[in-house]
Amino acid sequence: MFTRLPTLSVMQAPPAAPTGTTEIVWHERRYRARAIAGGAAFEIYSDTREDGFHATGNGFHRFVHASEVTSPGGELLLAGVAPLAIPVMPGADAATVHRYSQNPRIGPAERALVSAARATAFVTVGTRMIKPLSRHQVARQLTSAPLVSGVCFREFDVAHLRTPDDRVVLCGDPDDARDTSFALRWKAICACDYQSTEAANFPGLVSVPGRERRGSMILGTGFLPSGTHLIPEFATAGFADLPLTARAEILAYTPDGSEISLFQYQPQTSVWDRMAGARHRDLVNRIPGLETGRALFRTNPSVHAGLIGDHEGERVPVTADPGHGFSVFARGATSRSPVTRPQRFHTRARWRDIDVLALGRNEDWVRVRLSQPDLESIMATDATCVERGIYECWAPLGELENPRMAVVDYPNGSPRALC
Structure with missing residues (x-):
């Protein structure tokens, strides 16, 4: 029980x-x-x-x-x-689970208790997810493909962390500016896109030393390192990129606890649209590299990961709006014809006997990401930690072995349908 x-x-x-x-x-x-x-x-x-x-x-x-x-x-x-939920048993309460959740070296019995509790924290279609961003990550998000990857959280679990000081505990890419914090919010398309950060899913991350990390360590218990909060962590499945859903938002949090929507993603026009008015101009100005007064940021959604489906007998790019289904990715009004067989695809390969994700190409070089990072693979590839849990490097195109397209089939219809 x-x-x-x-x-x-x-x-x-x-x-x-x-x-x-x-x-x-x-x-x-x-x-x-x-x-x-x-x-x-x-x-x-x-x-x-x-x-x-x-x-x-x-x-x-x-x-x-x-x-x-x-x-x-x-x-x-x-x-x-x-x-x-936690199991009903003598000696098991919230304080016990929290204490064990903060110890990566707990024994099998304690780990079983933590895992049983962690398994009750789950994602479903439409769950609002959130990922902390540094100022530099915000700038990259606005000027790159509409994708998200790495460690994230359910919005519900962190809703009470409203000030920049409170949200420091969540940061995966530490920022030297503490007067404002930023985040990306979107809706989950499917539970299969997310994994717990338990050691069973990412065994190598637990032993990565501090010199090879950004942000706090991955405990391997599925919970965030924190002395006061018990917050379940998620990672995008295999650290792959996920396509952002319609009306994803870039948010700012101020010292008084205000949450301000700065930008919103509009897939039908392939833009990030500035939502914040003139009185929040100072928040936008804290993002480096942005042109003053710019209101629209165009994106290229067809970069190295995407979403496709069947529409009028053809395989076409589509966009997801969890709770409202999938629609054709095209300018203007959404087509009335339904989309079937929605799928997410990305490229996987082997390099130096290590599983990697192929992200982008620059002539004869490919940017790759470790799908199961550990100290050995980090050293073998000379990969750099670009944010918490994410390790990337460049590899010669000719050295990639067994490049293949990985496809995830999404349910199209009932939110309870399985992938």
């Missing part, structure tokens, strides 16, 4: 949260509060300074996860959650 742990939950695209204030109970005290992130978290208010509260206007505030409070509004139900 399992009990629901009062943290962490899976979330599909949430309904709009109430905008007004309500009363909640947190740590046996009553507070005024405002639901945020579709009910996944609360901003709570106090007239006096308390531990963890920060000044705001004429009072003080802080952010807490919805699972930590008692509310008459049932925000967890409104958010559509399935909370993380």
Whole structure:
């Protein structure tokens, strides 16, 4: 049997949260509060300074996860959650699971307990995912193919981390600017696109030394390294690139806890469209290399990974809008004709007896990424850690062995259908 742990939950695209204030109970005290992130978290208010509260206007505030409070509004139900669960057994509670989750050298019994709890944190069609970005990663995202890869999280699990200081724990590409943090948000197309960061899935990452890493280590327990939070980690399957879904967003978080949508991806026109108005111009200006005042950033969606489907008897590029299906990737209005057999494809190969992903080509050289990084493969390929868990290098085209197209078939219809 399992009990629901009062943290962490899976979330599909949430309904709009109430905008007004309500009363909640947190740590046996009553507070005024405002639901945020579709009910996944609360901003709570106090007239006096308390531990963890920060000044705001004429009072003080802080952010807490919805699972930590008692509310008459049932925000967890409104958010559509399935909370993380732990087995019902003597000696197993949230504190125990958290302690074991932070130790990469736990024994088989402890690892079985952590794995059982981790398995209850899952992704479904439409789950809102989020990946922290540095300023330089934001610039690259706006000027490269609409893809995402690497370590990420469900938005629900990190909804209470609203300030740049709080979000440092999530960073996979540490940034020297601490006054603003950035993130990419999108919807999951299918559960098969994501893996837990447990050692069973990425055995070599646990033993990678600090000199070969960016960001915090991968513990191999499936949870984020943190002394205070129990947050499940995900990685894109095999560290492959995933196509971004319609209306993916680039977000900014400010010291007062505001979340601002800076850019939104519009696949039908192949652009990132600036959403932030003039009063947020300073946030956009913190992104290096961007032309001042520029509102549109065109992308090339057909680079080394993509999404295709059958449409009117032909195989064509398509775009995904989880919850609304797939549509033909073309300028203008979406076609009324349905898309069938949606598939994601990417290129895999072997180089120096190591499995790699082929990402892009520059004449006789190919940029490759290690799909199962460990210290031996990192040394053999001289790969560089470009962000947490991601190791890339350039390889001579002629040395790649067995290049092949890997195809993932997506279900087209029921969200519960299997790949």
